[in-house]
Amino acid sequence: MKPRAALVWNPVAGLARDDLPAVVAALEQTYALEVFETSPERDADACATAALATKPALVIAAGGDGTVSLVASRLIGGEVPLAVIPRGTANSFARALAIPLDLAGALANACSGKPHAIDTARAAGRTALLFASVGFHADAIGETSREAKNRWGLIAYIVTGLQRLSELTPFAVELETESEIIRCKVTNVAVANLAPLHTLFAQGPTAVCGDDGKLDVTLIAVQGLGAGIGAALHLYRSGLNQNPASRDDIGFLPVTRVTIRADPPQRVLVDGEDVGETPVTVECVPLSLRVLVPEAPPAEGCDQRKLEGLPELEVEPKPG
Numbered sequence: 001m002k003p004r005a006a007l008v009w010n011p012v013a014g015l016a017r018d019d020l021p022a023v024v025a026a027l028e029q030t031y032a033l034e035v036f037e038t039s040p041e042r043d044a045d046a047c048a049t050a051a052l053a054t055k056p057a058l059v060i061a062a063g064g065d066g067t068v069s070l071v072a073s074r075l076i077g078g079e080v081p082l083a084v085i086p087r088g089t090a091n092s093f094a095r096a097l098a099i100p101l102d103l104a105g106a107l108a109n110a111c112s113g114k115p116h117a118i119d120t121a122r123a124a125g126r127t128a129l130l131f132a133s134v135g136f137h138a139d140a141i142g143e144t145s146r147e148a149k150n151r152w153g154l155i156a157y158i159v160t161g162l163q164r165l166s167e168l169t170p171f172a173v174e175l176e177t178e179s180e181i182i183r184c185k186v187t188n189v190a191v192a193n194l195a196p197l198h199t200l201f202a203q204g205p206t207a208v209c210g211d212d213g214k215l216d217v218t219l220i221a222v223q224g225l226g227a228g229i230g231a232a233l234h235l236y237r238s239g240l241n242q243n244p245a246s247r248d249d250i251g252f253l254p255v256t257r258v259t260i261r262a263d264p265p266q267r268v269l270v271d272g273e274d275v276g277e278t279p280v281t282v283e284c285v286p287l288s289l290r291v292l293v294p295e296a297p298p299a300e301g302c303d304q305r306k307l308e309g310l311p312e313l314e315v316e317p318k319p320g
Contacts, residue, residue: 007051119287124276128193131190191215204244
């Protein structure tokens with residue numbers, strides 16, 4: 001008897017369109033499959049809830065990072081693993097875990113991948129698989145239209161980002177971690193659980209590990225278009241070569257929990273979704289989600305810290 005599986009399918013994700021019959025046919029070779037298709041009246045969260053009611057051995061999310069995040073939020077802390085068929089614009093979750101982006105590879109992984117436990121996070125009352133961002137990056141992602149993403153893919157984010165770089169205004173930020181309070185002037189804060197290389201402004205440490213019980217904070221303090229492009233190139237090169245960032249206007253540190261306060265208040269995005277303004281608290285939930293991957297990622301030392309050089313930096317122990 002075939003194991004039961006539930007497929008949550010987002011028909012409006014960037015690349016979904018007409019692939020559903022082929023996907024169902026491929027998955028039914030391995031699973032007794034039930035399909036839950038999202039609609040304006042029933043989002044991926046509702047579909048995942050209905051899917052779990054069927055007692056599946058596996059839930060498969062087919063869509064972009066938003067769809068994956070909503071489905072995963074219903075699997076946190078449970079035994080049912082998640083498989084991903086990436087069909088969105090950035091597909092950052094799949095990239096971070098080396099899940100194939102092509103349809104055939106993703107389907108093969110959904111049928112024969114290995115379960116791997118990863119951390120998740122809680123931010124602004126919702127699950128975060130990837131990262132929370134405050135400042136420049138949040139503005140750039142939040143202002144990129146669905147039409148632009150569907151037409152240009154990742155290039156749409158780059159175009160909006162370049163426009164925002166020319167308008168950068170530093171803001172005062174206070175980070176309250178489990179052990180200290182950090183204050184400085186920045187233009188962007190990213191708190192990452194997982195972040196593939198194209199998420200440049202979360203690439204401060206050598207690697208953003210998704211299974212170490214920590215979150216990685218990257219602080220960017222660039223001013224002006226030239227400095228912004230320079231920082232982006234530096235982060236790309238250091239990430240590609242698996243080196244930590246070394247510029248004075250980039251800082252990073254590991255945390256298990258952080259509250260971010262900004263003056264003036266800044267937009268907050270969690271896994272690409274606008275959740276309001278600061279203050280926001282982000283907390284790691286260790287090894288809380290099982291995901292099918294082609295192979296478990298290598299264990300890496302990710303506990304890295306560098307704050308020196310950030311403007312108006314103050315660090316003090318947390319009272320009490």
